[in-house]
Amino acid sequence: MLQDSFGRVATDLRVSLTDRCNLRCSYCMPPEGLDWLPKPELLTAEEIVRLVGIGVERLGITEVRYTGGEPLLRRELVEIVARTVALAPAPQVSLTTNGIGLARLAAPLAEAGLHRVNVSLDTLDRETFKKLAHRDRLADVLDGLAAADAAGLRPVKVNSVLMRGINDHEAVGLLGYCLERGYELRFIEQMPLDAQHGWRRENMITADEILVTLKDAFDLTDADPAERGSAPAELFLVDGGPARVGVIGSVTRPFCGACDRVRLTADGQIRNCLFATDESDLRGAMRAGASDDELAERWTAAVRTKKAGHGIDDPSFLQPSRPMSAIGG
Ligand code: SAM
Numbered sequence: 021m022l023q024d025s026f027g028r029v030a031t032d033l034r035v036s037l038t039d040r041c042n043l044r045c046s047y048c049m050p051p052e053g054l055d056w057l058p059k060p061e062l063l064t065a066e067e068i069v070r071l072v073g074i075g076v077e078r079l080g081i082t083e084v085r086y087t088g089g090e091p092l093l094r095r096e097l098v099e100i101v102a103r104t105v106a107l108a109p110a111p112q113v114s115l116t117t118n119g120i121g122l123a124r125l126a127a128p129l130a131e132a133g134l135h136r137v138n139v140s141l142d143t144l145d146r147e148t149f150k151k152l153a154h155r156d157r158l159a160d161v162l163d164g165l166a167a168a169d170a171a172g173l174r175p176v177k178v179n180s181v182l183m184r185g186i187n188d189h190e191a192v193g194l195l196g197y198c199l200e201r202g203y204e205l206r207f208i209e210q211m212p213l214d215a216q217h218g219w220r221r222e223n224m225i226t227a228d229e230i231l232v233t234l235k236d237a238f239d240l241t242d243a244d245p246a247e248r249g250s251a252p253a254e255l256f257l258v259d260g261g262p263a264r265v266g267v268i269g270s271v272t273r274p275f276c277g278a279c280d281r282v283r284l285t286a287d288g289q290i291r292n293c294l295f296a297t298d299e300s301d302l303r304g305a306m307r308a309g310a311s312d313d314e315l316a317e318r319w320t321a322a323v324r325t326k327k328a329g330h331g332i333d334d335p336s337f338l339q340p341s342r343p344m345s346a347i348g349g
Pocket residue numbers: 041047048087088089090091116117118138139140179180181208209210211212213214344345348349
C-alpha cells in the first residue's frame with residue numbers, strides 16, 4: 021500500500037506519457053514551447069507498462085490516468101492503454117487530453133478498453149482559442165469531443181481554466197455547450213504551475229467567482245457530498261439535475277487532506293504531489309537493473325514523505341521547478 025505519514029493512501033496514479041504538446045496554453049507554457057526531454061530520458065512503452073504494473077499489482081493503484089504534455093502525441097498510446105487494462109486486478113483507465121487527434125483515436129482507444137476521457141476546453145471562440153493556446157485548433161478539439169462521445173467514452177468530462185480578461189466571460193456559455201451535449205464540465209482554478217512563472221493570485225478566477233457567475237444563469241444545488249470522496253471537484257446539480265457541473269478550487273478550497281494521488285513523470289520520476297519539490301528516480305533504478313521489489317520499495321518510500329498540503333498560501337511556498345506539462349496534470 022502507498023501510505024503517507026498522515027495516513028492518506030494513494031490509489032490514483034497519473035502518468036505523463038510525454039512532456040511535449042501541440043498547444044501552448046498560456047497558463048501552462050510559453051508560446052515558443054519548452055526544451056523537451058531528450059528521447060533517451062523518456063520511459064519506453066515497455067518501461068511504462070512495467071512501472072504501472074508494479075503500481076497496480078503490488079501497491080494498490082486502482083485508477084490510472086494517462087496525461088502529459090499531450091498524451092495523444094505518444095505513438096504507442098493505444099497499446100499502452102490496452103496493456104494497462106489487461107493488468108490484474110484491472111484498474112480504471114482514463115486519459116486527460118487537449119482533444120487534438122481524438123477524432124481519429126477515440127474509437128481505437130475505446131476498443132483498447134479506455135474507460136473515460138477528460139478533454140480540456142477553455143473557450144468556444146476561435147479567436148480567443150488562438151490567443152489563449154497560440155494555435156488555431158478549436159475545431160479539432162470540438163471534433164475530438166464529439167468523437168469521444170460517439171465512441172462511448174461517457175460521461176465525457178471537460179476541463180476549463182478561466183483567465184481574467186481572456187475567457188472569464190465564457191463560464192455560462194461553456195456550461196450551456198456541455199449541457200446540450202451531455203458532457204460534464206469542471207472549472208479548475210488556475211494554479212502556479214506555468215513554466216513562465218507568470219501566475220498571480222489576483223489574476224486567478226476563484227471558485228467563488230465562478231459559482232456566482234453560474235448561479236446567475238443556472239439553479240445550482242449541492243450534489244451528494246458523499247459522492248465526492250477524494251475527488252477534487254465540488255459537484256453541483258444544474259437546474260435540479262441529473263446534469264452536473266464541478267468546480268475545482270485547488271488554490272482557494274484545497275483538498276489535500278483527502279488526496280489519493282501519486283504521479284509518474286514521462287522521465288520516470290515519482291512525485292508525491294503536483295507541488296512537490298523533490299522526486300524519486302525510478303527510471304535510473306530500473307535501468308540499473310532494480311527488481312520489481314526494489315522499485316516498489318523506492319516508490320513506497322517516496323509516497324511516505326508526502327507533505328500535508330501544497331502550501332500555496334504559505335509565505336515560504338516555492339513553485340515547483342517543473343511545469344505542469346512535465347509533471348503530468
Ligand atoms: N494536454 C492535456 C490537456 O491539456 O488536457 C493534458 C495535460 S494538461 C497539463 C492537464 C490539465 O491541466 C488540463 O486540463 C489543463 O487545463 C490543466 N492545467 C494546465 N496548467 C494549469 C494550471 N496552471 N492551473 C490549472 N490547471 C492547469
